[in-house]
Amino acid sequence: MKKAVLAYSGGLDTSYSLVKLTREHEMEVHTVIINTGGFSSEELKQIEKRAYELGSNFHKTINIIDKFYKDCLRFLIYGNILKNNTYPLSVSAERIFQSIAIAEYAKSIEAEYIVHGSTGAGNDQIRFDVAFEVISPKSKIITPIRDEKVTRQQEVDYLKKQGIHMNWEKAKYSINKGIWGTSVGGVETLSSDLALPEDAFPTQLSETDSAILEIEFSKGEPIGLNGEKMNSVALIQKLNEIGGKYAIGRDIHVGDTILGIKGRVGFEAPASMIIIKAHHLLEKHTLSRWQLLHKDSLANWYGTLLHEAQYLDPVMRDIEAFLTSSQKRVTGTVKVQLYPYYFRMIGINSPYDMMQSKVAIYGEENQAWDSRDAKGFIKIFGNQLKIHHSFNDQE
Incomplete structure (x- = not known):
């Protein structure tokens, strides 16, 4: 039996692909899910259970949350990166790292095929294919949904015919949850003039009393919250919890896809928005004017190239070196005040505060x-x- 690695999420597209591979092509299928912070332990257990029920020969969960922070998120913080001054690159950054991890796993087991469930219409197909071809070039890429041009209803009908009956009704809103933000898509984001309703967002307002946070940074990295030192990943997760209660970090991003068409997507990203704005304020006090100006330009390129599936280009390592060097004095605490739906910066305290020069x-x-x-x-x-x-x- 030929060996295939399937980038598996448990949704309709990857479920269709799994059944197709095992029942029609008789492949040894390794279903792999990459956790970059968007799944709970219970969700991961359910996804594994479903994979085996649908015919997976081997299932593996690969946790790369710490690697994702170290190799990507901290540079998005260093660069204060918001695509089109709006979007913190939540899902696009995660997809790149999920693609790389899938390709590395496929190469490690010498898989003849790598399979993903992307259609031919979006950005993710490009991110997957580029990473697979660069990292595991001997593996042939199979994309059943894209190659067969099947509709969602055709997928459902096929699975029913195979004796698989599950609730495949498409939710009113498409939710992609991650540590750096959650994307929200729906009928409103297909238009140019409609806003997402309150109930479209997965986290609802539950806190109305204003609160003040103190975020501590060391050389650009968030390392403390309200006087408590903590791992940067844990801090991001805690800020998502706190900021989510205030419904902070909601917006709709309008941008250009890699394919050259315009697109809209809603998102909620409390931690990334608070951290980026707090970090930027600290930089305004501690960096020179020319550092700030050149950082803006390079950071914009870094975010653009990351979005455009160019993370593996060596120029990204060059920009990362510059961004890292710029953070030597970005140390101190930032006070942030939270309100329902928004937040504001109060001020900073830093041993390198150039405003306090004698x-x-x-x-x-x-x-x-x-x-x-x-x-x-x-x-x-x-x-x-x-x-x-x-x-x-x-x-």
């Missing part, structure tokens, strides 16, 4: 120069403008 204070006295120095600087600073505008009379 040399000069903005708008106040300073010891670095006197009035003559200021006048001379201003005169030279405006010199080129004076030269340019001196020709106006001749025109």
